[in-house]
Amino acid sequence: NSAVRDRLRIAIQKSGRLSEPARALLASSGLSWRESRDKLFCYGESLPVDLLLVRDDDIPGLIADGVCDLGIVGRNVLVEQAGERAEAGKPEVFREWRSLGFGACKLSLAVPDDWTWEGPSQLAGKRIATTYPNLLRGWLREQGVQAEAVVLNGSVEIAPRLGQADVICDLVSSGATLAANQLKPVLDILQSEAVLAGPAQPFGDVRAELADLLLRRMDGVLRIRDSKLLMFQAPRDAVDQLMLLLPDAEPPTMCAIDGADTLSLQALCHGAMTWQRLEDLKRAGARGLMVLPVERMLA
Numbered sequence: 001n002s003a004v005r006d007r008l009r010i011a012i013q014k015s016g017r018l019s020e021p022a023r024a025l026l027a028s029s030g031l032s033w034r035e036s037r038d039k040l041f042c043y044g045e046s047l048p049v050d051l052l053l054v055r056d057d058d059i060p061g062l063i064a065d066g067v068c069d070l071g072i073v074g075r076n077v078l079v080e081q082a083g084e085r086a087e088a089g090k091p092e093v094f095r096e097w098r099s100l101g102f103g104a105c106k107l108s109l110a111v112p113d114d115w116t117w118e119g120p121s122q123l124a125g126k127r128i129a130t131t132y133p134n135l136l137r138g139w140l141r142e143q144g145v146q147a148e149a150v151v152l153n154g155s156v157e158i159a160p161r162l163g164q165a166d167v168i169c170d171l172v173s174s175g176a177t178l179a180a181n182q183l184k185p186v187l188d189i190l191q192s193e194a195v196l197a198g199p200a201q202p203f204g205d206v207r208a209e210l211a212d213l214l215l216r217r218m219d220g221v222l223r224i225r226d227s228k229l230l231m232f233q234a235p236r237d238a239v240d241q242l243m244l245l246l247p248d249a250e251p252p253t254m255c256a257i258d259g260a261d262t263l264s265l266q267a268l269c270h271g272a273m274t275w276q277r278l279e280d281l282k283r284a285g286a287r288g289l290m291v292l293p294v295e296r297m298l299a
């Protein structure tokens with residue numbers, strides 16, 4: 001699709017697990033929209049970036065067809081459809097641009113409770129029910145195991161009880177659904193989370209700059225998701241020890257107070273700042289600990 005366009009169009013899930021966090025991420029990146037009456041298209045107001053609200057399975061195809069420029073979708077869906085295209089001899093047209101840190105889940109292999117799991121070779125000749133046949137076949141190929149993928153679009157976990165399959169390969173929620181169906185997870189085939197998907201080739205028009213701007217802002221939002229500004233005071237000779245407790249901190253800003261024996265420090269920390277960590281810092285000599293929220297960051 002070579003049409004020159006001056007607006008960027010992003011596909012997100014209309015309703016489901018990824019829709020709220022996807023909207024929240026884009027809103028934190030400074031986008032705002034006017035919703036159309038049918039709520040399928042949202043016109044970008046703060047920037048020329050529009051949203052298309054669709055079923056998650058349609059997102060890779062919309063990018064492939066050039067209908068949308070970017071999309072927010074589970075890695076499981078993206079990798080599955082990339083595999084499908086590769087299988088059909090089609091070129092790579094979309095790929096993962098960023099992992100987004102929400103919508104985490106695993107594509108796992110689960111077997112009947114009463115199996116004693118001995119490893120992948122046990123699957124030889126078995127029927128495996130799944131919604132992700134390409135991911136599964138790719139994995140089986142890597143393992144050198146011959147087994148049959150039984151493709152189902154829903155209720156994969158009851159397939160063994162119905163006699164449609166021997167084992168399943170499915171997204172694992174809490175594991176409760178598996179247990180209710182007398183299944184147990186034995187192997188993870190893919191660690192998934194929501195990703196920003198985009199074209200494999202760069203944009204050739206103004207969309208390149210828009211996408212760059214959006215990526216820079218999203219990176220800023222993702223970087224500070226768990227970040228806090230930590231402020232404290234400490235004796236000069238305790239600082240090295242204290243910084244060992246802060247492996248997730250940026251190099252701190254330090255200034256001497258109280259003559260020169262006490263330092264006042266501030267450091268941006270990227271991991272969660274729990275009470276436990278603060279107590280550990282205090283034991284190592286930190287005083288006047290203060291944790292402040294970070295609202296925006298531009299690297």
Ligand code: ATP
Binds near residue numbers: 077171194
């Ligand atoms: P749609 O109507 O858009 O097709 P859906 O039913 O296919 O919706 P959801 O169940 O909302 O999709 O899941 C969307 C994505 O959320 C999945 O593809 C997966 O990447 C992710 N996800 C996170 N946790 C889970 C989970 N426990 N079970 C299934 N998917 C999960």
Ligand code: MG
Binds near residue numbers: 055056057
């Ligand atoms: Mg779907």
